Amino acid sequence: MDVQVCFAISLVALLAVVDAQVPHWGGCPEPSTQPAFNLKRFMGRWFEVAKLPAQFEKGRCIETNFTLTSEGSALVQSSEILKGEVRKIEGTAVVEDQRNPAKLGISFSYVLPYTPYWILSTDYVNLAVVYSCTDVFRIFHVDFAWILGRDRTLPGSTIQRAKAIFMENRIDVSRMIASSQEDCGRTVRNRAVFQSSL
Numbered sequence: 001m002d003v004q005v006c007f008a009i010s011l012v013a014l015l016a017v018v019d020a021q022v023p024h025w026g027g028c029p030e031p032s033t034q035p036a037f038n039l040k041r042f043m044g045r046w047f048e049v050a051k052l053p054a055q056f057e058k059g060r061c062i063e064t065n066f067t068l069t070s071e072g073s074a075l076v077q078s079s080e081i082l083k084g085e086v087r088k089i090e091g092t093a094v095v096e097d098q099r100n101p102a103k104l105g106i107s108f109s110y111v112l113p114y115t116p117y118w119i120l121s122t123d124y125v126n127l128a129v130v131y132s133c134t135d136v137f138r139i140f141h142v143d144f145a146w147i148l149g150r151d152r153t154l155p156g157s158t159i160q161r162a163k164a165i166f167m168e169n170r171i172d173v174s175r176m177i178a179s180s181q182e183d184c185g186r187t188v189r190n191r192a193v194f195q196s197s198l
């Protein structure tokens with residue numbers, strides 16, 4: 001790719017990231033990730049239970065459905081409810097480092113670079129602890145963290161365990177907030193009621 005185009009795209013991506021999150025000084029932490037990560041077992045539906053606040057995610061009932069498309073890549077379908085409407089986006093996840101398959105990259109547009117999506121820990125059936133960090137010349141870094149569940153909510157003890165995993169890896173999750181997973185069927189139900197009354 002043309003160097004200038006590449007630079008322009010990086011700059012746009014960078015500004016988008018910086019705008020969304022508070023930067024921290026220094027390079028990204030190097031957390032440990034899920035050993036022997038099995039992408040296939042990670043597929044399916046995950047709900048966002050808690051996260052570090054990010055400006056580009058304002059909706060509620062955020063969930064992601066991963067579908068294996070080939071060995072080492074997956075279709076990513078995320079949805080949220082924003083202002084009473086279900087919004088969906090599609091992207092691609094790839095294993096970026098064959099030696100460490102828990103280090104995925106996700107891109108929601110072919111013009112954007114893959115952003116890191118690292119599975120720090122998962123049991124595949126209840127909980128996934130996910131981290132994303134981008135650094136800028138190791139001068140500062142911007143990060144995102146999510147606690148995902150196979151159910152819309154997780155027991156408090158499980159959330160504490162997930163937070164401990166972040167903290168053991170020197171990731172600050174003091175600003176982590178619970179994601180709203182309430183009334184997620186309402187929009188759909190209302191529409192169904194409305195239609196059946198016609």
Ligand SMILES: *[C@@H]1O[C@H](CO)[C@@H](O)[C@H](O)[C@H]1NC(C)=O
Nearest residue numbers: 044045064065066067075077
């Ligand atoms: C997830 O995607 C697969 C493949 O497209 C589909 O069969 C399945 O119904 C989806 N699950 C949910 C909960 O959307």
